[in-house]
């Protein structure tokens with residue numbers, strides 16, 4: 001479903017001045033309009049979905065435009081800037097690598113790649129052991145799909161080729177990732193359903209009330225899927241569209257099921273990994289370890305870098321030169337990622353996400369309460385929350401209210417990205433992991449006020 005464009009007509013917003021927010025012009029800023037209009041004119045329409053604010057620079061949990069306005073950033077871009085905007089260690093690492101004179105290395109060895117892989121390896125619980133660096137989250141999930149299919153071929157022959165994923169899942173925008181995705185609205189361009197990609201309900205407890213693992217098996221049976229033909233099961237640990245963690249008991253039964261049917265268990269940790277959920281990896285909430293994990297976004301703090309983490313045997317199925325990518329471990333991105341992971345570890349950002357979990361949770365609950373029946377469900381874990389606006393007393397999405405909240409929020413100094421999820425009805429609250437309690441509370445209060453006004 002397409003997001004409604006935010007209007008380009010400047011609106012005079014009330015002045016805002018706090019230590020974290022400053023709105024001192026009409027929004028969007030009249031001087032910014034020629035540039036915003038040129039972008040809308042030259043790029044595909046798909047690029048115009050976000051608030052019409054020129055991002056210029058940032059510091060910590062705040063982002064500023066060139067005109068003196070500052071927002072508390074509840075987006076982290078799109079869950080990327082884990083250690084904050086303008087982080088000096090990352091800036092230094094990027095500049096240092098550029099000054100060293102190395103900004104590309106393909107798969108020729110480099111010291112920075114070795115140091116980053118070594119750092120990531122220290123984060124891995126057994127049996128995850130090997131690290132393959134790529135560029136985007138979609139590339140990482142595609143790689144996982146390929147590894148699961150290859151494993152199926154080796155373990156069970158050409159008929160062991162079905163990948164099971166979940167309704168409303170998001171794994172990226174490339175073809176394999178969208179075949180594996182579970183949002184019908186994103187898959188129309190693919191035409192006929194592909195029988196090698198099968199979706200089952202995700203146990204999120206709102207639209208899918210029955211969260212027992214039996215539903216997984218029953219759904220496969222209802223779709224005529226022979227479990228022994230399944231080469232892999234892939235899921236986000238918390239679904240990006242609703243921030244709902246897979247229930248631990250379900251995950252443990254899924255882990256056992258994958259063992260029984262010789263299927264690769266893949267967690268898409270592109271949003272969750274490296275601290276977002278208050279644990280290093282989202283699957284650590286579930287008491288299971290997958291065979292493969294796809295990571296991206298917060299791994300680098302801002303530069304395009306992703307990773308597939310996997311077991312010895314799965315990661316070694318391909319021989320030298322058979323699984324590579326042009327920009328794998330780009331040295332500048334790798335330097336940034338190494339600095340980012342060091343900051344996360346040394347500055348206790350995972351602990352900060354865990355400590356602020358109850359604050360975000362209470363804030364999300366207060367927003368739901370203020371919505372007077374227009375919030376059907378909300379979930380929060382660590383420093384990510386999703387609030388789903390729905391028509392009162394139903395699960396029917398209410399994208400207009402979600403959009404209005406995002407619209408008013410940027411006029412008042414809180415940056416959200418455009419609503420996401422089923423029918424575009426969820427606002428996501430996902431500030432950088434460096435946010436302090438005061439800024440988090442301030443942003444939540446603004447959203448609460450806005451929601452109350454709209455209710």
Ligand SMILES: Cc1ncc(COP(=O)(O)O)c(C=O)c1O
Pocket residue numbers: 078136137138139141170171172173236240268269270271296297
């Ligand atoms: C869970 C999940 N997987 C994969 C992706 C794709 O990542 P990228 O946009 O870097 O290709 C995303 C992006 O939003 C995501 O949220």
